[in-house]
Amino acid sequence: MKFAWIDLRTVPQARLESVVDAAIHTRMRGVLCDDEAVLTSLPPTVTAVTTATVTEERQLRDLGADTAGWVDVHDEPSLRLACAAAVTLPCTVVRFADPTKIPLEIVLAAADRAAGELVTVCADLEEAATVLDVLERGSDGVLLAPSDAAEVFALARLLEAGSEPLPLTTLTVDGIEHHGLGDRVCVDTCTHFAEDEGILVGSYSTGFILCCSETHPLPYMPTRPFRVNAGALHSYVLGPENRTNYLSELRSGSTTLAVNAEGRTRPVTVGRAKLESRPLLTITARSAEGVVVSLTVQDDWHVRVLGPGAKVHNVTELRPGDELLGYLATDQRHVGFPIGEFCREN
Template identity: 40%
Template sequence: MKEKWMMASDGPWEEMKPRITTALESGFDCVVARQEDVERIRRLGDIRIGSFGTERGGEDILIVGRGGEGDGSVPLPEDLGASLDISLARAADGVVAGYVEIRGKRYEEFAVELGKSVDYLVVVGTDWKVIPLENMIAGLQGAKVKIISGVKTAEEAEVDFATLEKGADGILLDTSDLSEIKRVQKLAEKAGMARLDLSIARITTVRPVGMGDRVCVDTCTMMRPGEGMLVGSQSKAAFLVQSESEESSYVAARPFRVNAGAVHAYVKVGEKTRYLSELKAGDEVTIVDAEGGTKTAVVGRVKIEKRPLMLIEAEVDGEKISTLLQNAETIKLVGKGGGPKAVTDLQPGDEVLVHFEGKARHFGMSIEESILER
């Protein structure tokens, strides 16, 4: 996920407070504020705080560069490596960020040098957009620094997130428009989404198999039709099981819920898999849509109950895959075109979306090994 920072250091507390509270509500990662406001912010909520200065106060991230070479207050030295800001950054304890206003090519070069000595590099400017950011990303390849790009609008944030595919690691938003803060959060979530390749599997078998323990996962995220979780009996293949985001004749829609399958099944969580039976409140799971877009959701509750189960087998790339789901019309897979297919209506020959890796997994991690799962 791209990091979101909020600028709240350039005005009186009463003007900055609405920015800070909106940033907190929008899931921002850091607030850049004056050192004298740090304790006030801590009382508002749990968020990292960055402050400009030459000595560390109570902030989490010390930001050097303002009032120095970074903003032009002090001329850049002939030898950029001899910069006072770089010396301050190297001497400081804890997490350090460097701040540079890009006023020309020399400042761009200075930003790259400073970036080699800090944990974060905050770069801002007025008459530049993509090209300098591209150069800095390229110049700092291999360095552990994260680049935070200064923006004033959601449109600028969208460009910076996408630069050179990798994009900036985050943005520092400087605006008094509270609605813009909300827009940036939505863009950041979208920009941080990984994509999974989904394949089409053809159903071969659908039959009831009796009672078993099934897992219902309630998340803290509302899902749309076509979104759900990847679940399967084999670690290398998973069916896209849709959330209960549609009304039925029996129950109201519960778009936060995925009735995910039997306790033995695997569920996709980031780059790994976990057993459904292991999930608990506070864990993270991966939500996937019909285009392969992903996002992370927090588990709010897991219910394990005895229910009638149905075996579903399918074929993809010449291999047989399977899963067991509750035998109920509210349980749906996602079809080839993104539409729902209730398990009670499934027939051999129907096509559904699956994620197929073709690799086995050991303790949830993908490996090159011969493992036969039936």
């Protein structure tokens, strides 16, 4: 789970109290401050962070487990020091002079199997978003000096986006109905999907089926590990922060949610959404609690959905009784936002 520390040292005095309150409310991991009175007033849910600047490798063994080592990286020797600190210390804070993320990539690679945590100093929220994803692993945490409380809440939303796993459920197929032509959407993303990953799509806002990416071999054509043949254009697709979009709304630059068979999630960027007319079929499935889930997809063997254990099912070969992976949502939707109102979908 990614985390953040809030640096209070440059926060204007007039905004300090509101920023501290925001950090407490959003359960930020820690607060860095030179004012002892502020640190002692923190509740036990927020760590009072202390750091020691490291300029030589021999200092690493002298730091206690309750102190984070701080390394300023501005040349090759300091980069080597940051790598050594990340491998040795329980927690290392690194500030990079280089605006590129190449030095961070080097430190992440050096500390790939280390037990300690790496915290990267970020100038703003945009940089924090990038830092958390570098080399797919990203920094364990970020240190941000916010200008106001709103930035603390925005940082909290950034940490939450796509990071929480989803409780997937087993759905049992009730039936398959074949239709004529309709418009379906292929979602081409800017990432490679794993073999057990896909996106959650459904005709109803309360139920989704895990649609498989094209990472598995196909006859007559190469695999396209960036693509999900997702479903008819009216379908909902689950995205970050419990938001949904219609498949018809996705376009280059949109964000949706990759989900694997264990429920782990990550946000992915859409490169394009490809809409074409194809024969369609509708899968109807039901949860153990009796919740009905519906998904309309292209009527073609190479379109696939995932079952328990990441078992791959070709949609044209599904039969009543087959088990699929899905996600049940309790909320209805209004312009993609969850809302607690009465709504019936058939």
